[in-house]
Amino acid sequence: MEYTFTPPAQAVVPVAGSTQMFPVHRVYCVGRNYVEHAKEMGHTGREAPFFFLKPADALLPVAAGATGEMPYPAMTSDLHHEIELVVAIGKAGRDIPAAEAGNYIWGYGVGLDMTRRDLQGEAKKLGRPWDTGKGFDKSAPIAPLHPLSETGLLETGNIRLDVNGAARQNSDISKLIWNVAETIEHLSRYFELQPGDLIFTGTPEGVNAVQKGDLLEGSVEGLTPLRVKVI
Template sequence: MDYVIPAPPVAAVPVRGGGLFPVRRIFCVGRNYAAHAREMGHDPDRDPPFFFTKPADAILTGGADMPYPPATKDLHHEVELVVAIGLGGANIPAADAASHIWGYGVGLDMTRRDVQGEAKKLGRPWDMGKGFDHSAPIGELVRAAELGKYETGHVLLNVNGSERQSGDIADMIWSVPEVISILSGLVRLEPGDLIFTGTPEGVAAVKPGDVLEGLISGLPPLRTKIAG
């Protein structure tokens, strides 16, 4: 095909044991842990699931430093289980969702909280609060076949060696199969899609020099340093 400009590179996430998982789109679930929903001022018993996106090239891999982004003074961390889709589909029943999962990883939904807050106040889109450059650090992916049934697991974020966030996959309001089913009713999922599944309570600001380590049972750790 004759492109009129050079084709952009394909964003990709390393896989444990070798290889790369190409990234098509990144979807994120908002407020999927009850305690986090409450710390953000919402009632988890009444809020239905909702989704937002990040560009595929927002991923940051290999333990690289994350540059502190411009236009914010309140950069927050949100550690999350990431689901990698290997088989596409629309209106996927929750009972069939597992067959669409290629693998799992640890991710950070980094957020310019002040930018997001101003957008919320004005009724504007969150894109610039959530979808900025390098806003999706992610660790190596692990094939679902290596993990078996994956419904529980400790979710932890340390900042400079001290615990900031702690929860369990089992604490999700909407389980991974339910998230896949609901999201696939809104858009057709395709191979290469990533889903960030929500974060436990304890989100807080970070500053240049801080070292973030995300840990989820059974998955390779995610480490990044906030660079000035």
């Protein structure tokens, strides 16, 4: 096969404790999936889950023990952090019942859904897509993934983000409005999930702005933590 130019490299995420890489297909994100975060964004109740996507090459993989560097993006003065449990899919499926969702999970990781909140807010007012607010370059820092065989199904556990050593977000993944299995059930009605898909499952309350020079340290209990500096 002859290409018109050299194809871009496959987007990958390191596997914890291994030299293996997890090849990424798509990056799905769930909006407003913790009660208190929904409230701080002006919403209440258990609305049906909704989804948006980030490009696979928006990922910023950070090795264990390293500090990733995320350039402060252009066209914004209101860059927000959103710490999230990330679910990695290892098996193709459509219309997956929640009771069977665990069979499709390859593993888990810690991710940040970085958001140009001012651009997202303007898009919401105008009824336009969120792409410029959510899908920009390096908008999805992510720590190494852990296989399900190592972690078991994650249904509880602390999720936390510190900025410059001070707690900003601190909750538990058991507080997801739509848990991981239910999220997979809903998402697989819209898309045929594929090996290599990542699902950012939503963020708890406490989202706020960051500035150049800030150090973000995110964690989900039992997983490799994520460290990112905004430069």
